[in-house]
Amino acid sequence: MSPRKKTKASPKNKKSASKPTATPKRKDAKGAETVACISETAKDVYKKIHKAQKPTLTLPVRSLSNVRYDARKGFFELGRSRKHRTLTVNTVKTFAQTLRLMGLSKEMIDHETFATKREAYYVSKNWEEAKFNEQAESDTVMDDIESMFSLRGVSREQLRFYPEEHGGAVAGNLVVIDKNPTTGRTATIDCTQMGTGAYTIPHSVEHLEFKTNAKFIIAIETGGMFARLQAHGFWEKSDAIIISMGGVPTRATRRFIRRLSDAKKIPVYAFVDCDPYGISNIYRTLKVGSGNAAHINQFFCVPKCRFLGVTPQDIVDYELPTHPLKDVDVKRAKDALSNDPFFKTHTEWTKALKMLVKMGVRAEQQALAKWGLNYVIDEYLPKKLKNKKSFLP
Amino acid sequence: MSPRKKTKASPKNKKSASKPTATPKRKDAKGAETVACISETAKDVYKKIHKAQKPTLTLPVRSLSNVRYDARKGFFELGRSRKHRTLTVNTVKTFAQTLRLMGLSKEMIDHETFATKREAYYVSKNWEEAKFNEQAESDTVMDDIESMFSLRGVSREQLRFYPEEHGGAVAGNLVVIDKNPTTGRTATIDCTQMGTGAYTIPHSVEHLEFKTNAKFIIAIETGGMFARLQAHGFWEKSDAIIISMGGVPTRATRRFIRRLSDAKKIPVYAFVDCDPYGISNIYRTLKVGSGNAAHINQFFCVPKCRFLGVTPQDIVDYELPTHPLKDVDVKRAKDALSNDPFFKTHTEWTKALKMLVKMGVRAEQQALAKWGLNYVIDEYLPKKLKNKKSFLP
Numbered sequence: 001m002s003p004r005k006k007t008k009a010s011p012k013n014k015k016s017a018s019k020p021t022a023t024p025k026r027k028d029a030k031g032a033e034t035v036a037c038i039s040e041t042a043k044d045v046y047k048k049i050h051k052a053q054k055p056t057l058t059l060p061v062r063s064l065s066n067v068r069y070d071a072r073k074g075f076f077e078l079g080r081s082r083k084h085r086t087l088t089v090n091t092v093k094t095f096a097q098t099l100r101l102m103g104l105s106k107e108m109i110d111h112e113t114f115a116t117k118r119e120a121y122y123v124s125k126n127w128e129e130a131k132f133n134e135q136a137e138s139d140t141v142m143d144d145i146e147s148m149f150s151l152r153g154v155s156r157e158q159l160r161f162y163p164e165e166h167g168g169a170v171a172g173n174l175v176v177i178d179k180n181p182t183t184g185r186t187a188t189i190d191c192t193q194m195g196t197g198a199y200t201i202p203h204s205v206e207h208l209e210f211k212t213n214a215k216f217i218i219a220i221e222t223g224g225m226f227a228r229l230q231a232h233g234f235w236e237k238s239d240a241i242i243i244s245m246g247g248v249p250t251r252a253t254r255r256f257i258r259r260l261s262d263a264k265k266i267p268v269y270a271f272v273d274c275d276p277y278g279i280s281n282i283y284r285t286l287k288v289g290s291g292n293a294a295h296i297n298q299f300f301c302v303p304k305c306r307f308l309g310v311t312p313q314d315i316v317d318y319e320l321p322t323h324p325l326k327d328v329d330v331k332r333a334k335d336a337l338s339n340d341p342f343f344k345t346h347t348e349w350t351k352a353l354k355m356l357v358k359m360g361v362r363a364e365q366q367a368l369a370k371w372g373l374n375y376v377i378d379e380y381l382p383k384k385l386k387n388k389k390s391f392l393p
Numbered sequence: 394m395s396p397r398k399k400t401k402a403s404p405k406n407k408k409s410a411s412k413p414t415a416t417p418k419r420k421d422a423k424g425a426e427t428v429a430c431i432s433e434t435a436k437d438v439y440k441k442i443h444k445a446q447k448p449t450l451t452l453p454v455r456s457l458s459n460v461r462y463d464a465r466k467g468f469f470e471l472g473r474s475r476k477h478r479t480l481t482v483n484t485v486k487t488f489a490q491t492l493r494l495m496g497l498s499k500e501m502i503d504h505e506t507f508a509t510k511r512e513a514y515y516v517s518k519n520w521e522e523a524k525f526n527e528q529a530e531s532d533t534v535m536d537d538i539e540s541m542f543s544l545r546g547v548s549r550e551q552l553r554f555y556p557e558e559h560g561g562a563v564a565g566n567l568v569v570i571d572k573n574p575t576t577g578r579t580a581t582i583d584c585t586q587m588g589t590g591a592y593t594i595p596h597s598v599e600h601l602e603f604k605t606n607a608k609f610i611i612a613i614e615t616g617g618m619f620a621r622l623q624a625h626g627f628w629e630k631s632d633a634i635i636i637s638m639g640g641v642p643t644r645a646t647r648r649f650i651r652r653l654s655d656a657k658k659i660p661v662y663a664f665v666d667c668d669p670y671g672i673s674n675i676y677r678t679l680k681v682g683s684g685n686a687a688h689i690n691q692f693f694c695v696p697k698c699r700f701l702g703v704t705p706q707d708i709v710d711y712e713l714p715t716h717p718l719k720d721v722d723v724k725r726a727k728d729a730l731s732n733d734p735f736f737k738t739h740t741e742w743t744k745a746l747k748m749l750v751k752m753g754v755r756a757e758q759q760a761l762a763k764w765g766l767n768y769v770i771d772e773y774l775p776k777k778l779k780n781k782k783s784f785l786p
Contacts, residue, residue: 113624113766116617122762125714164617166637169559169593178588182626187588195571195580196600200562200591203620207589224509224557227596231506233575244559321518369515373506 030206031109034158037149038106042099045087057085057098059148064291069341074287074303076342078150078294085144096130097141105145108160114204116164117142150295157204157255167201167252169223171230172241174260175211178202191241196231198244205256212264216385217241218308219249219257221272221282225365225376234377238385241266248282254300257286261304268302269391271381274310275325275362276332279353280340283307288342307392308384312356315363318380321370322361333357346393423599424502427551430542431499435492438480450478450491452541457684462734467680467696469735471543471687478537489523490534498538501553507597509557510535543688550597550648560594560645562616564623565634567653568604571595584634589624591637598649605657609778610634611701612642612650614665614675618758618769627770631778634659641675647693650679654697661695662784664774667703668718668755669725672746673733676700681735700785701777705749708756711773714763715754726750739786 041057048055060066061081068077087095104123108114115123121138124131132138146156170176174191176199191199202208218240220226226244229235235242241260245253261268270286272278287305289297315322325333333353336343343349356362368376384390434450441448453459454474461470480488497516501507508516514531517524525531539549563569569582569592584592595601611633613619619637622628628635634653638646654661663679665671680698682690708715718726726746729736736742749755761769777783 108766114620115762115766116620116759118617118757118759119621119762119766122714122757122760123766125763162617162620164615166562166591166616166620176588176590178590180586181589181624182629187586189587189590193573193580194582194592195569196574196595196597197569197571197582198559198593198595199587200593202589202591203616204589222557223559223596224511224555227507227509227555227559228512231574236575321515364511364515366509366511367515369508369512370518373501373508373512373516 028207030158034149034154035106035109037152037154038102038159041148042102045099049087055087055095057095057148058151059083059085059144060151060295062143062147062292062295067291067294067341069288069345071345075297075301076289076291076294077297093130094141097124097127097132097138098145100124100127100130101138101141101145105159105161114160114162116162118164120161147295150298153298155206155255155296155299157206157251162203163251165250165252166203167205167250167256168246169198169200169226169244170241170256171198171226172235173212173214173239174241177209177211179207192236194230196227198226198230201252201256203252205252205259208256208259210260210263212241212260212266213239214241214264214266215239217243217257217261217266217268219243219245219268219270219286219305221245221247221278221365225271228374229377232374232377234381238381245282245286249286251296251300254286254302257305258300258302261302267388268305269308269388270305271308271365272310273362273364274312274315274320274356275364276329276336276353276356278310279307279356280332280336280343284336284340284342291340306388309380310363310365310367311392312352312359315359315361318368318371320363320367322359322363322367325357325360325362329362330357348392352392421600423551427542427547428499428502430545430547431495431552434541435495438492442480448480448488450488450541451544452476452478452537453544453688455536455540455685455688460684460687460734462681462738464738468690468694469682469684469687470690486523487534490517490520490525490531491538493517493520493523494531494534494538498552498554507553507555509555511557513554540688543691546691548599548689548692550599550644555596556644558643558645559596560598560643560649561639562591562593562619562637563634563649564591564619565628566605566607566632567634570602570604572600585629587623589620591619591623594645594649596645598645598652601649601652603653603656605634605653605659606632607634607657607659608632610636610650610654610659610661612636612638612661612663612679612698614638614640614671614758618664621767622770625767625770627774631774638675638679642679644689644693647679647695650698651693651695654695660781661698662701662781663698664701664758665703666755666757667705667708667713667749668757669722669729669746669749671703672700672742672749673725673729673736677729677733677735684733699781702773703756703758703760704785705745705752708752708754711761711764713756713760715752715756715760718750718753718755722755723750741785745785 045055060078061083066079066081068079117139121132121135171191171194176189178187180187223244229242270283272282286302289301337353368380438448453471454476459472459474461472510532514525514528564584564587567584571580573580582592616637622635663676665675679695682694730746761773
């Protein structure tokens with residue numbers, strides 16, 4: 001290694017470790033609302049302590065038993081069970097950590113910045129006795145804060161805790177209106193002009209606005225299929241927006257689809273592999289959310305989403321090459337049939353899943369390539385889109 | 394499931410299963426060159442058969458033993474060992490499959506399309522006796538074809554076999570010039586105008602052109618760090634292009650960085666975690682390629698890349714929070730020290746790796762957040778960039 005001057009002095013010169021260096025900026029309405037929420041919660045704690053009472057934080061119970069599914073609302077909703085975290089000798093450290101993380105959140109809104117889970121963990125290294133020893137600890141407290149504020153309609157992204165993963169790739173008849181993060185000037189991203197590439201959804205999408213006349217959004221499981229639709233002008237011919245999920249969609253992808261489809265009243269169609277993973281993990285998560293994180297579903301699920309394919313019936317109709325279902329597939333399908341309120345509510349899904357288990361096979365969306373690489377664009381998708389009523393709910 | 398008309402007739406009406414429906418388009422120079430290469434190989438086989446001789450295909454041996462490292466050239470090069478596949482009773486099926494996949498490649502160039510590994514496998518389902526039973530079989534034959542043509546400087550992407558994964562996210566002082574895949578009109582992507590989002594590198598980047606005055610490219614391990622640099626105008630202040638690799642960079646990301654840095658003569662700096670995985674798997678792969686796929690390194694490695702950080706010395710200088718090295722980390726570091734021609738050639742790296750093993754710890758790039766979320770932008774990176782000579786080779 002080449003010799004280098006010691007830079008030891010510099011880190012210690014910092015005044016506040018967690019504080020970003022920029023001066024506070026003007027907050028937008030949503031930021032102000034979030035700060036008000038944090039302050040209110042903190043003031044409650046402060047008041048109780050001054051009255052020599054034990055302060056309490058109220059959190060929703062996060063488990064499948066505290067989840068409701070109402071087909072009309074269309075997503076897994078949090079039930080009414082709550083737990084209360086009261087300040088005691090045993091909870092003092094976690095209690096302090098919760099308040100410090102909330103404080104970090106307020107600081108980040110004030111200074112227009114954010115932290116990933118991992119960064120928040122490292123920031124705590126300067127909190128002396130309140131520091132986290134493992135990232136698992138700070139993740140849990142962050143989940144608590146997220147669920148606590150979700151009761152007031154505030155999402156983790158509004159609290160400025162951003163996911164590590166960005167969102168999927170987007171192309172099609174869509175203009176995204178964002179801001180240059182440093183100058184604040186409008187940035188206009190024309191998703192018709194991405195060539196063979198695409199637009200990457202940012203980590204937080206709350207501030208985005210959209211211009212589009214697209215007739216539908218198609219959410220695609222694999223990057224390869226997205227590339228095919230992009231390369232052969234599918235979205236131009238059918239006036240659509242195409243989005244690559246790359247497996248189970250990230251939070252940013254789900255929130256982007258949700259905000260875009262709500263704002264512009266555009267239907268959403270899912271195009272995934274015909275297997276219990278594609279159906280139950282990818283599609284179900286996109287549409288109704290997940291059971292053990294029900295507090296976030298209000299922000300992230302896309303209840304209007306419908307299932308274009310590949311359906312179990314498609315395997316028969318299109319004579320698709322298949323693979324045998326693995327044990328884990330069969331287990332997943334049977335779990336969905338017996339325990340999942342979403343699949344149990346919709347008889348079309350019950351029939352489809354039973355058919356899949358009975359056939360004992362699965363088919364990938366690329367299996368359509370048996371009939372030609374672009375058969376999916378020239379035949380399959382147009383035929384499907386002519387009969388949208390046949391989409392599974 | 395809702396009732397639906399049988400669509401059974403349609404798939405069978407197709408004439409050629411593997412043939413895309415569009416009429417042949419005019420090939421670009423690179424496409425013509427690739428087709429010439431394929432035709433020549435096929436004609437050799439054809440001639441031999443007509444002379445009642447056994448046709449032979451020549452492939453490089455793909456193993457670590459057939460790899461050379463020359464620090465001046467800067468990447469893992471394929472050695473001179475070759476194997477020959479002669480048509481016999483035993484090899485007839487693989488031989489036929491190799492020729493059919495080569496034929497598919499030619500067809501795809503003619504019709505301006507492409508196939509992922511998975512799609513190519515499904516296309517073969519219409520090849521009767523030459524069909525592949527498992528995707529692992531078609532993947533192996535595709536790797537053979539790739540290595541065979543690499544001897545003539547033709548890459549897999551030129552053969553139109555595209556990876557499933559697209560490339561990383563890009564932002565900064567860069568304009569990418571692509572074409573609208575259907576109209577052929579120029580698409581100009583201004584990576585300064587992506588707001589908080591980014592540009593996604595397409596699956597194939599061979600045709601892209603670039604406009605930029607950027608002083609350097611910084612290749613970043615994590616999406617979270619990329620988002621921070623993007624959100625706080627790092628690339629504007631330092632006149633740079635930032636690229637998120639998301640772990641070990643995909644083929645598309647590596648090729649994109651290589652083509653861009655070659656075309657515009659821009660230095661490339663890697664910014665990854667300080668652990669044997671970040672150093673040996675991510676950085677080493679980006680810079681010199683991998684040992685067991687040496688036939689592709691000529692296209693994919695970025696020999697001019699240098700290692701900005703996080704270095705083992707940074708852990709000391711910046712008093713970073715660390716985690717203990719796991720057994721697998723120690724094994725990886727020791728393997729690199731004793732077996733890897735790249736690390737063995739550069740004494741700076743030998744020292745750095747030994748120091749890491751001796752300290753017995755690793756540090757993530759987010760560990761800098763201990764000194765403030767934006768310490769990395771305000772202090773660490775500017776200080777590093779003032780002393781580029783200190784970068785590891």
